[in-house]
Amino acid sequence: MADTPRTLLDKIWDAHVVCTPAGELPVLAIDRHLVHEVTSPQAFEGLRLAGRKVRRPEKTFATPDHNVPTTDRRLPIADPVSKQQIDTLRHNCREFGIRLFDLGDADQGIVHVIGPELGITQPGMTIVCGDSHTATHGALGALAFGIGTSEVEHVLATQTLRQAKPKSLELRVEGAMHPGVTAKDLVLYLIGRISTEGGAGSVIEYTGPCIRALSLEERMTVCNMSIEAGARAGMIAPDQVTFDYLRGRDFAPRDFDRAVAAWERFVGDPAAVFDRTEIFQGGDVVPQVTWGTNPAQVVGIDGAVPDPASCGDPSEQAGAARALEYMGLAGGTKIVDIPLDRVFIGSCTNSRIEDLRAAANVVRGHRVAATVHAMVVPGSGRVKRQAEAEGLDRVFRDAGFEWREAGCSMCLGMNPDTLSPGQRCASTSNRNFEGRQGKGGRTHLVSPAMAAAAAIAGHFTDIRDWNYR
Amino acid sequence: MQAFTTHVGIVAPLDRANVDTDQIIPKQFLKRIERTGFGQFLFFDWRFLGDGTPNPEFVLNQPRLAGASILLARRNFGCGSSREHAPWALADYGFRVVVAPSFADIFYNNCFQNGMLPIRLPEEDVEELFRRTTAEGPPYRLHVDLAAGTIADDAGFRRSFTVDPFRRRCLLEGLDDIGLTLKHVEEITAWEAAQDAAAAG
Numbered sequence: 001m002a003d004t005p006r007t008l009l010d011k012i013w014d015a016h017v018v019c020t021p022a023g024e025l026p027v028l029a030i031d032r033h034l035v036h037e038v039t040s041p042q043a044f045e046g047l048r049l050a051g052r053k054v055r056r057p058e059k060t061f062a063t064p065d066h067n068v069p070t071t072d073r074r075l076p077i078a079d080p081v082s083k084q085q086i087d088t089l090r091h092n093c094r095e096f097g098i099r100l101f102d103l104g105d106a107d108q109g110i111v112h113v114i115g116p117e118l119g120i121t122q123p124g125m126t127i128v129c130g131d132s133h134t135a136t137h138g139a140l141g142a143l144a145f146g147i148g149t150s151e152v153e154h155v156l157a158t159q160t161l162r163q164a165k166p167k168s169l170e171l172r173v174e175g176a177m178h179p180g181v182t183a184k185d186l187v188l189y190l191i192g193r194i195s196t197e198g199g200a201g202s203v204i205e206y207t208g209p210c211i212r213a214l215s216l217e218e219r220m221t222v223c224n225m226s227i228e229a230g231a232r233a234g235m236i237a238p239d240q241v242t243f244d245y246l247r248g249r250d251f252a253p254r255d256f257d258r259a260v261a262a263w264e265r266f267v268g269d270p271a272a273v274f275d276r277t278e279i280f281q282g283g284d285v286v287p288q289v290t291w292g293t294n295p296a297q298v299v300g301i302d303g304a305v306p307d308p309a310s311c312g313d314p315s316e317q318a319g320a321a322r323a324l325e326y327m328g329l330a331g332g333t334k335i336v337d338i339p340l341d342r343v344f345i346g347s348c349t350n351s352r353i354e355d356l357r358a359a360a361n362v363v364r365g366h367r368v369a370a371t372v373h374a375m376v377v378p379g380s381g382r383v384k385r386q387a388e389a390e391g392l393d394r395v396f397r398d399a400g401f402e403w404r405e406a407g408c409s410m411c412l413g414m415n416p417d418t419l420s421p422g423q424r425c426a427s428t429s430n431r432n433f434e435g436r437q438g439k440g441g442r443t444h445l446v447s448p449a450m451a452a453a454a455a456i457a458g459h460f461t462d463i464r465d466w467n468y469r
Numbered sequence: 470m471q472a473f474t475t476h477v478g479i480v481a482p483l484d485r486a487n488v489d490t491d492q493i494i495p496k497q498f499l500k501r502i503e504r505t506g507f508g509q510f511l512f513f514d515w516r517f518l519g520d521g522t523p524n525p526e527f528v529l530n531q532p533r534l535a536g537a538s539i540l541l542a543r544r545n546f547g548c549g550s551s552r553e554h555a556p557w558a559l560a561d562y563g564f565r566v567v568v569a570p571s572f573a574d575i576f577y578n579n580c581f582q583n584g585m586l587p588i589r590l591p592e593e594d595v596e597e598l599f600r601r602t603t604a605e606g607p608p609y610r611l612h613v614d615l616a617a618g619t620i621a622d623d624a625g626f627r628r629s630f631t632v633d634p635f636r637r638r639c640l641l642e643g644l645d646d647i648g649l650t651l652k653h654v655e656e657i658t659a660w661e662a663a664q665d666a667a668a669a670g
Binding site: 019021023039045050055056066079082084088132146150153160166196227230231232315319322431434435 | 495543556656
């Protein structure tokens with residue numbers, strides 16, 4: 001058995017199974033637990049009611065992100081219910097001895113941005129968070145997945161989870177992407193091909209030369225949206241790109257070279273067999289724009305909104321017709337002819353420094369269209385400071401963008417950043433669900449460069465033809 | 470946790486695929502710090518019109534489906550956010566069972582933590598249930614028996630379903646996952662000690 005070739009998932013899984021009691025699900029050890037204000041209050045309350053402690057508080061890290069205002073942080077939080085939830089997180093972290101990156105802390109930010117940038121996320125780890133975009137951390141070769149609040153309580157109390165082993169799904173991307181095509185376009189394309197439940201019950205491992213060529217931040221964008229393909233986790237085996245990214249980060253191991261030697265083992269064996277493999281060509285991907293209300297309803301920028309009758313089986317056709325009605329679009333409309341009211345650059349998918357650089361390069365020397373309200377929300381305090389050091393904030397402000405404080409913001413609109421009914425938004429976030437960015441709001445998912453170009457043009461435009469200044 | 474053994478109830482058909490947790494419980498209701506009281510917000514944007522009155526078009530607002538406790542849905546039910554507020558809202562509204570061809574993984578797990586049973590049935594069986602549910606006449610009822618693994622009506626529909634044996638036992642006995650895991654605290658401590666030793670070199 002010891003010689004059976006194993007995937008990356010197998011290796012991390014095997015290294016973390018504490019025991020498998022007869023007739024029960026395995027007890028899986030959890031290395032890192034990330035906590036935010038929305039999905040944790042009831043878990044801490046559960047601990048209190050049962051008189052339980054947090055087993056390993058030093059393995060848990062918390063930050064408020066979903067609910068926080070992105071305007072002036074010196075002002076009090078206007079919404080009393082939001083304030084109560086954030087105060088509850090503060091109180092819980094104090095009571096249970098958990099490290100909190102609070103509002104006002106230089107390192108506060110979206111939980112999936114700060115984990116990697118602080119070096120909390122490391123290869124070979126198991127990482128969980130009460131948030132479905134926890135898959136992001138798989139970009140560093142970790143097994144990272146979202147959990148519900150009851151499971152948050154379970155991890156706090158036991159530093160383990162009861163989990164059935166998921167299946168393995170390899171998405172291999174051969175070749176290379178063309179200039180102007182980004183990691184966001186790649187993942188939207190993959191979701192469009194395998195569907196919103198193509199990864200159900202599975203952990204996706206992204207492999208192939210096109211994936212290897214991505215920067216670590218680009219890999220995070222890809223892994224982040226694994227959940228939109230139905231997979232709880234997405235992962236990319238660690239390599240030199242990963243190690244170079246982690247070296248020198250605050251929570252990286254002090255004996256870094258020794259850690260690298262251990263991390264290098266977390267690569268799938270060449271002969272390992274996945275439960276399923278699908279192969280794609282990077283050269284087939286063009287800039288993507290979603291037209292509907294789930295992320296698989298996506299088409300290339302050179303395409304058109306489909307006729308619902310052309311969309312798969314009757315259930316998909318009904319879904320497409322409903323989506324077009326909600327989106328206020330007619331089949332056959334060219335994507336480049338869709339006008340926009342709002343542009344949002346941010347979220348755990350696309351709010352890192354490379355995303356902001358890509359958007360700023362598009363924006364430089366241009367003005368936001370008079371009909372568009374555009375905003376940039378950096379993913380963390382660090383990203384914001386780095387962008388300001390590079391002068392990116394000036395580029396955005398000079399063009400007419402708003403430049404905000406870090407948080408989840410209009411990805412889900414739990415804070416005051418929302419769409420009004422009927423408003424149409426080009427968004428670098430991850431979900432185009434009905435009402436996601438505000439009741440009646442219409443979301444089109446795109447890359448940061450495509451969002452920036454749409455803000456300038458006032459409608460979608462092919463970034464491959466952009467006039468960079 | 471509330472145990473689940475058998476259940477008989479009215480079936481409400483929600484004829485949409487890919488129902489996401491943002492629809493089940495919209496984000497403006499996630500700011501509460503309690504586990505209870507979410508039922509009033511279930512499917513809020515579909516259930517209520519802009520002025521706050523019930524939307525007569527929405528299935529749960531049909532008077533004949535008052536008191537429904539079994540939700541019949543299409544594939545990939547519960548996709549999107551991990552928010553456990555979604556099963557909390559369904560349970561608080563009164564649902565004990567959700568039947569669909571497929572569920573999103575996190576939602577599926579979250580149901581078991583809340584005494585609610587998600588049942589996967591083949592697409593053609595779900596189609597048949599939609600036909601039976603939407604027929605004229607008195608509200609359509611199903612009987613669910615978790616120990617036997619059966620779901621049936623009074624008119625000849627009877628199917629078996631499976632759930633993970635551990636999850637089934639926890640539901641049948643109303644067992645608390647954390648309590649069960651803490652029985653293995655010695656193994657956890659030993660695992661952690663070995664890992665800490667390896668890290669220290």
